[in-house]
Amino acid sequence: MTEQKATNVHWHDGDITREDRQRMMKQRGATLWFTGLSGSGKSTIAVALEARLFEMGHLSYRLDGDNIRFGINKNLGFSAEDRTENIRRIGEIAKLFVDSGVIALSSFISPYCADRDQVRALHDDAGMDFIEVFVDCALEEAEKRDPKGLYKKARAGEIKNFTGIDDPYEAPTAAEIHLHTDQMSLEQEVDLLIAYMQERGILAA
Amino acid sequence: MTEQKATNVHWHDGDITREDRQRMMKQRGATLWFTGLSGSGKSTIAVALEARLFEMGHLSYRLDGDNIRFGINKNLGFSAEDRTENIRRIGEIAKLFVDSGVIALSSFISPYCADRDQVRALHDDAGMDFIEVFVDCALEEAEKRDPKGLYKKARAGEIKNFTGIDDPYEAPTAAEIHLHTDQMSLEQEVDLLIAYMQERGILAA
Numbered sequence: 001m002t003e004q005k006a007t008n009v010h011w012h013d014g015d016i017t018r019e020d021r022q023r024m025m026k027q028r029g030a031t032l033w034f035t036g037l038s039g040s041g042k043s044t045i046a047v048a049l050e051a052r053l054f055e056m057g058h059l060s061y062r063l064d065g066d067n068i069r070f071g072i073n074k075n076l077g078f079s080a081e082d083r084t085e086n087i088r089r090i091g092e093i094a095k096l097f098v099d100s101g102v103i104a105l106s107s108f109i110s111p112y113c114a115d116r117d118q119v120r121a122l123h124d125d126a127g128m129d130f131i132e133v134f135v136d137c138a139l140e141e142a143e144k145r146d147p148k149g150l151y152k153k154a155r156a157g158e159i160k161n162f163t164g165i166d167d168p169y170e171a172p173t174a175a176e177i178h179l180h181t182d183q184m185s186l187e188q189e190v191d192l193l194i195a196y197m198q199e200r201g202i203l204a205a
Numbered sequence: 206m207t208e209q210k211a212t213n214v215h216w217h218d219g220d221i222t223r224e225d226r227q228r229m230m231k232q233r234g235a236t237l238w239f240t241g242l243s244g245s246g247k248s249t250i251a252v253a254l255e256a257r258l259f260e261m262g263h264l265s266y267r268l269d270g271d272n273i274r275f276g277i278n279k280n281l282g283f284s285a286e287d288r289t290e291n292i293r294r295i296g297e298i299a300k301l302f303v304d305s306g307v308i309a310l311s312s313f314i315s316p317y318c319a320d321r322d323q324v325r326a327l328h329d330d331a332g333m334d335f336i337e338v339f340v341d342c343a344l345e346e347a348e349k350r351d352p353k354g355l356y357k358k359a360r361a362g363e364i365k366n367f368t369g370i371d372d373p374y375e376a377p378t379a380a381e382i383h384l385h386t387d388q389m390s391l392e393q394e395v396d397l398l399i400a401y402m403q404e405r406g407i408l409a410a
Binding site: 096 | 297
């Protein structure tokens with residue numbers, strides 16, 4: 001923290017802007033939108049990227065089921081309409097973080113192209129970076145991992161409308177980053193994401 | 206930005222936590238919840254506080270009608286139910302910012318005690334600072350200012366359920382900060398808020 005130099009000095013050029021905050025944070029706010037099947041590794045990658053960014057002195061914040069589904073979106077279920085509203089709200093929250101100068105890391109299955117494209121459009125309209133990261137993993141592999149036992153329940157019919165089983169996953173066709181998680185180590189994936197963010201100017205190179 | 210020292214160094218103690226982010230940011234995440242009549246000066250004070258915090262090297266972010274009502278809450282109107290949902294969502298978003306290490310400055314009329322108390326409880330349950338700031342201004346004075354011409358429209362019956370005219374404003378009874386805006390300058394108000402945040406340990410003294 002820089003100590004305040006005088007109590008009677010004020011900012012005279014109007015409201016503090018996104019650019020001001022970004023200058024102070026030495027980074028550009030941006031949304032990295034991880035999409036992929038349950039068990040594909042979205043959260044694992046987001047957690048590892050968050051740690052790397054932290055080591056580099058950057059502030060990022062993860063949006064995931066834990067802090068969204070049990071918080072702001074606890075009044076939403078899994079109907080098609082609610083899934084769309086779920087993603088819309090997450091997109092709007094990510095935008096607020098971008099505006100604040102923070103790097104938002106969103107990891108949700110977000111299976112529908114139209115929903116992801118809506119979030120992209122929200123960012124585009126505001127001149128904000130939206131980076132779609134396709135966490136690509138074969139269904140067979142994700143189902144074999146089944147870290148939360150959800151595929152087993154879905155196969156047994158205990159969970160309905162489960163993505164990959166009885167609800168579609170619409171793979172991105174033009175994601176900025178396509179991670180083949182069966183061909184790369186976690187460290188290589190994080191390296192790639194950092195390099196991309198530097199190239200794009202979100203982080204200083 | 207601190208330059209990354211090695212590409213193969215990783216954070217091994219698990220996820221980055223709120224405490225980690227706060228240490229990096231040299232501040233504690235917190236919500237300052239400005240409540241008061243339309244025209245009472247909530248946004249003016251929040252803007253001035255944001256500027257002062259920025260000069261001190263602190264990251265805050267304002268939540269207000271511009272970025273909330275036209276964004277995440279654009280599907281909400283002004284019925285009692287929608288007003289409650291509006292405030293609930295803002296409270297949840299403020300919590301996310303607090304968790305990220307940012308100081309959230311929320312300025313909405315938020316006329317109902319029960320709604321504000323719900324947001325306070327959300328913060329209390331998560332061990333987060335919630336600071337209610339009552340921006341106190343007589344209705345006559347707010348109506349005289351009428352910066353957006355809304356009181357005039359409400360008196361003419363063109364706006365229904367307008368707080369202070371035909372919808373109640375429930376004044377806080379136990380706000381952490383009570384600003385009598387007719388007795389203090391903007392600078393004094395900001396001084397008072399900064400001093401309170403330092404005393405409470407949100408900012409270093």
